[in-house]
Amino acid sequence: xxxxxxxxxxxxxxxxxxxxxxxxxxxxxxxxxxxxxxxxxxxxxxxxxxxxxxxxxxxxxxxxxxxxxxxxxxxxxxxxxxxxxxxxxxxxxxxxxxxxxxxxxxxxxxxxxxxxxxxxxxxxxxxxxxxxxxxxxxxxxxxxxxxxxxxxxxxxxxxxxxxxxxxxxxxxxxxxxxxxxxxxxxxxxxxxxxxxxxxxxxxxxxxxxxxxxxxxxxxxxxxxxxxxxxxxxxxxxxxxxxxxxxxxxxxxxxxxxxxxxxxxxxxxxxxxxxxxxxxxxxxxxxxxxxxxxxxxxxxxxxxxxxxxxxxxxxxxxxxxxxxxxxxxxxxxxxxxxxxxxxxxxxxxxxxxxxxxxxxxxxxxxxxxxxxxxxxxxxxxxxxxxxxxxxxxxxxxxxxxxxxxxx
Amino acid sequence: xxxxxxxxxxxxxxxxxxxxxxxxxxxxxxxxxxxxxxxxxxxxxxxxxxxxxxxxxxxxxxxxxxxxxxxxxxxxxxxxxxxxxxxxxxxxxxxxxxxxxxxxxxxxxxxxxxxxxxxxxxxxxxxxxxxxxxxxxxxxxxxxxxxxxxxxxxxxxxxxxxxxxxxxxxxxxxxxxxxxxxxxxxxxxxxxxxxxxxxxxxxxxxxxxxxxxx
Numbered sequence: 001x002x003x004x005x006x007x008x009x010x011x012x013x014x015x016x017x018x019x020x021x022x023x024x025x026x027x028x029x030x031x032x033x034x035x036x037x038x039x040x041x042x043x044x045x046x047x048x049x050x051x052x053x054x055x056x057x058x059x060x061x062x063x064x065x066x067x068x069x070x071x072x073x074x075x076x077x078x079x080x081x082x083x084x085x086x087x088x089x090x091x092x093x094x095x096x097x098x099x100x101x102x103x104x105x106x107x108x109x110x111x112x113x114x115x116x117x118x119x120x121x122x123x124x125x126x127x128x129x130x131x132x133x134x135x136x137x138x139x140x141x142x143x144x145x146x147x148x149x150x151x152x153x154x155x156x157x158x159x160x161x162x163x164x165x166x167x168x169x170x171x172x173x174x175x176x177x178x179x180x181x182x183x184x185x186x187x188x189x190x191x192x193x194x195x196x197x198x199x200x201x202x203x204x205x206x207x208x209x210x211x212x213x214x215x216x217x218x219x220x221x222x223x224x225x226x227x228x229x230x231x232x233x234x235x236x237x238x239x240x241x242x243x244x245x246x247x248x249x250x251x252x253x254x255x256x257x258x259x260x261x262x263x264x265x266x267x268x269x270x271x272x273x274x275x276x277x278x279x280x281x282x283x284x285x286x287x288x289x290x291x292x293x294x295x296x297x298x299x300x301x302x303x304x305x306x307x308x309x310x311x312x313x314x315x316x317x318x319x320x321x322x323x324x325x326x327x328x329x330x331x332x333x334x335x336x337x338x339x340x341x342x343x344x345x346x347x348x349x350x351x352x353x354x355x356x357x358x359x360x361x362x363x364x365x366x367x368x369x370x371x372x373x374x375x376x377x378x379x380x381x382x383x384x385x386x387x388x389x390x391x392x393x394x395x396x397x398x399x400x401x402x403x404x405x406x
Numbered sequence: 407x408x409x410x411x412x413x414x415x416x417x418x419x420x421x422x423x424x425x426x427x428x429x430x431x432x433x434x435x436x437x438x439x440x441x442x443x444x445x446x447x448x449x450x451x452x453x454x455x456x457x458x459x460x461x462x463x464x465x466x467x468x469x470x471x472x473x474x475x476x477x478x479x480x481x482x483x484x485x486x487x488x489x490x491x492x493x494x495x496x497x498x499x500x501x502x503x504x505x506x507x508x509x510x511x512x513x514x515x516x517x518x519x520x521x522x523x524x525x526x527x528x529x530x531x532x533x534x535x536x537x538x539x540x541x542x543x544x545x546x547x548x549x550x551x552x553x554x555x556x557x558x559x560x561x562x563x564x565x566x567x568x569x570x571x572x573x574x575x576x577x578x579x580x581x582x583x584x585x586x587x588x589x590x591x592x593x594x595x596x597x598x599x600x601x602x603x604x605x606x607x608x609x610x611x612x613x614x615x616x617x618x619x620x
Binding site: 012016019020024025027028029030031033176177178179182200201202203205206217218219220221222390 | 409410413414419425426428429430432433492493494496497498499500501546547548549550551552553554555558559562563565566
């Protein structure tokens, strides 16, 4: 994999086109542009290798979550929020053939020339347009016929279309006050409209449930919906707790994602692998790719372990000393000490940075999607720090045709 | 004008501060959208400052329509207006808590005005907010809540402002709203914060620490 720069005289137009043609409505975060000045170019061999690893991880994840759903006692060490326990029992009618399972696995190149996986975004992975339209814009900007990309949105939309009633109505459930949530929903919503579906945009409390079916109460659009596409994270949903929230857990309306996603969403998921394996669940791919993960108290005397919050997002509150300010690092360690069960310890991997045109170094997080078990594309971010957090930049991923296929 | 053309007038390349222009209200602009007949497009007179001050940034936190008009008035004094509106629109025919749509024709009007105003590339910024963003009242569950808040990531950091020579921020509004208070609380250590209701001269204020709710 390598970084190829967007020519500086083309970058302003690239940014404007990304905003207006690629649903990139949040191009600035504090003092930083959120769009990288590079394109991430991977080889066809790398693409195939990651796709294969992603599908292997996904198979294991789905088997594990199905098993846990039927053996909730085994999920206890995950320490899922207490507010959610009663609802988890309602998921016993879960049928994976009815719902759409979307996940994104975060890969990092390491100095040992291997891949490390840092986590799976199991519940509400985002970055849809960045994984679909941005690579196409990048290829057009670079004008290189040797590059091609995977359109994640096409794969997701056609999978949704196969599981929803023809011309059906989809409710895109998100935090309606956040434009950065809406941009994700609007992209896939527009895509579904182009396939003949009706897209509604609402909040978690714009759905009620009757006979386990989802009904919209959104003003002007009251009535049955044929699919729930949820972008409000489960742990927020439990705090908002709309009156009929239990319905999300046992609905027979096709859902993407169904709340079964909670088991793998918590970063404490690896802490129950031993028990899962004793019950015949294979986790070989996970064990090969995820660095050793243990309880906080067991890491006390171990070197080179970092702390991660169980419910963290976008790299928040991950204690990597060199990537945090002094104050931030101390603050996280204080919180780890106070609430060890809300964290986990993970062996630190050494990321292999890629070089930019001026020899500057960038760490890469290459997110690899699956939709219903099949690899569905890439979403990547780069950062000068070895923690990929809100300071990281979105970078389109393109694939370079190998010469043997010419 | 297309949405891209309107945006590029508000956020021209190579100028300070324009990277912070929020694209959200520009996305819905299309060539069929034009002036709103009922809106009064009179540019207001600015009483609270007499001239451009290179060490001063402004934040206009009034109703969106007035905020844009005041932004244009300040552009005539030499400031760079930076709209940071971030509210989305509800589905068609759905009642919502906040009217973000009304911003769009004003941005077109503002772009036409800006075309005729010469602003220096390094002009001090005037950030434009809509105080209606905090309208959260829902008379029924079906209403679409498109209220929004301003967050620290939406404006330049204190360090960036100081680096650019900004020593004062004047907030112009009916009151100091709580989301803006949270954002600016940490700024006051190194930057003087002043407030004006638009009539009186700006007066220095101390922002008390507010409890985080998120």
